[in-house]
Amino acid sequence: MNLLATSIFSLVALTSCAPHIRNKRQTANEVATRIVAVSKAKPELLSTAVSQADPDLLRVALTFADPDLLEVALTQAKAELLGVALTNGVEGELLKTALTRARPDTLAAALTAAEPDLLLQHLLMQEQ
Numbered sequence: 001m002n003l004l005a006t007s008i009f010s011l012v013a014l015t016s017c018a019p020h021i022r023n024k025r026q027t028a029n030e031v032a033t034r035i036v037a038v039s040k041a042k043p044e045l046l047s048t049a050v051s052q053a054d055p056d057l058l059r060v061a062l063t064f065a066d067p068d069l070l071e072v073a074l075t076q077a078k079a080e081l082l083g084v085a086l087t088n089g090v091e092g093e094l095l096k097t098a099l100t101r102a103r104p105d106t107l108a109a110a111l112t113a114a115e116p117d118l119l120l121q122h123l124l125m126q127e128q
Helices: 002-021 028-039 043-052 055-064 067-076 079-085 092-101 104-112 116-124
Strands: none
Touching (some): 028 067, 043 055, 043 067, 092 116
């Protein structure tokens, strides 16, 4: 319970700083992704996302993700693989594509059965 409270507090603190950075209203999708993160995420996965994520990648996930795909990531992933997907150096556009265009079963497979090094290598790839 303490972990959940800490995770939720961290997420709220992170998102409440956003108005100081940008002065625009949140879109309906941004609101929906934050609701998924707070209400549906497994506490250990939310904690991983908040504590290990590159802030820019977390912003990409909370701004552009399809809420249903974000729910898959925050309820079905292995914590280690979720951490890899949100690591410094991961291409934001690749994360955005994964969280907006993937099939739910494919995303779940990538975040539960992938080898961490291979997942990181794929997410670090730049346009070639």
